Amino acid sequence: MSLEKILAISGKPGLYELKAQTRTGFVAESLADGKRLTVNMRNNVSVLSEIAIYTTTEEVPLKDIFKNIQEKENGGQAINHKESKAKLESYFGEVLPNYDEERVYPSDIKKVIQWYNILQNKGITDFSVDQEVKSEEEE
Structure with missing residues (x-):
């Protein structure tokens, strides 16, 4: 399953998979x-x-950040998203060294890490660029 079918809904915790379109949503x-x-x-x-995260030079797609976390953790879970602010920022700095500290808030870092762990638990671990290019060609 690609990230194109995974949703974050404001006001609802966690992540959701798009199942079907309806007339009103x-x-x-x-x-x-x-x-x-x-x-x-x-x-x-x-x-x-x-979704993309700001760096000092550009915006980095979320899939690239997930891939960086995956490589750092050798395919395993990231740290707990409930760690201290300092620990989360330090961890995120290792994953995305040049992230824009003024525009990327601690709550954003928590979400990214929490989302990665949710996807990891569900076995959704293919964050490669090739997967996305292939799905775009099929459309």
Whole structure:
């Protein structure tokens, strides 16, 4: 499963998989507990493949950051997202050394690490660029 089907819904914890489009929105399934919910168009929804993190020179796609975490942890889990602010920032600095400390907040770092661990638990571990290019060609 690619990051193009994984959603972050504002006001809802965790990540969701896009299951179906409806007339007024779509149906999403929680990656945490498998519960389905209907999301209308008024909700603020982000597709993980569209999210990027600011660095001092450019914006880095989330999939690249996930890949960096995966390489750092040899395919395992990242640190717990509930660690101290200093520990999270230090860890994130190792994963993305030139991230923009003024525009990337500790809450953003927590989300990225939490999302990585959720995807890792669900076995969604292919963050390679080739996977995304292949899916774009199939469309």
